[in-house]
Amino acid sequence: MKTNFNYLDSLREEISLGHHEADQIVAQAKSNYTYLKAPNGRPTKLCLEDWILVRTKAFKEKFGDWETAYKKRFLLYHEAVKQLSGNEFEKQAGKTLTEQVSKYFESIGGLAHSPLFGDVVLDRKGAEDSFRHGVGRSKAIAFAAVKEVIETGILIDYHDNHKGRGYDTAVLSAPIDIRKERFICYIVVHRRKNFNRFYLHEVWTEKSLTSVRSNAVQRQPSHLQGTAKVLQDIVCASTLPENFFDENGEPRLDGCE
Structure with a gap:
């Protein structure tokens, strides 16, 4: 990444003077628990000033929407977080799939x-x-990857007080393999005070999301289309070179330890 440090220094000064949306960035991050976190969920390697700086509209207009670009790189090119044989949760006499x-x-x-x-x-x-949201064979198999997606996936969406129901929803996503075919899995977590619970998961083939001719999203039930559209927007977004990012998925900048 070739960085224009004169521009960055100018932007840092504007942030320090309150000319940018720093307070809004911090408030939103504290709300969804991403404050001073990198996209992979680990602590940022940037100082607070630069952590805010790289999330401003001005920075993204200058260098690109790196947050979405990182999510795309993770979902399409990261090693699958779980390899599944396709034999998981096969029919068993006397046992329902729920019981398994x-x-x-x-x-x-x-x-x-x-x-x-x-x-x-x-x-x-x-x-x-x-x-209750529907289940096909691939989704049934992917129950065996729920833990790994929650533990190593990236946050792609978050809603405070979801539909006024008194809980937040977080959507985490990661690539998995089923029978050596790559799928993108997302998990919905319900978040209440001091309590988080797995609520829902879905799986998509890469092709169904990346094909410009695909209408897979539109064929989904209306209650699932929102998250599917978020995923589709991510995987169809512009890319940035791999060396733009540090190991945690944030832009490489000098001046912060």
């Missing part, structure tokens, strides 16, 4: 740990909620 998934969640401790939100409960209720 519930038992699996119990076997892995009933929790996933998000670097952003902490522990997320994996239980029978979550399995039932996800089933």
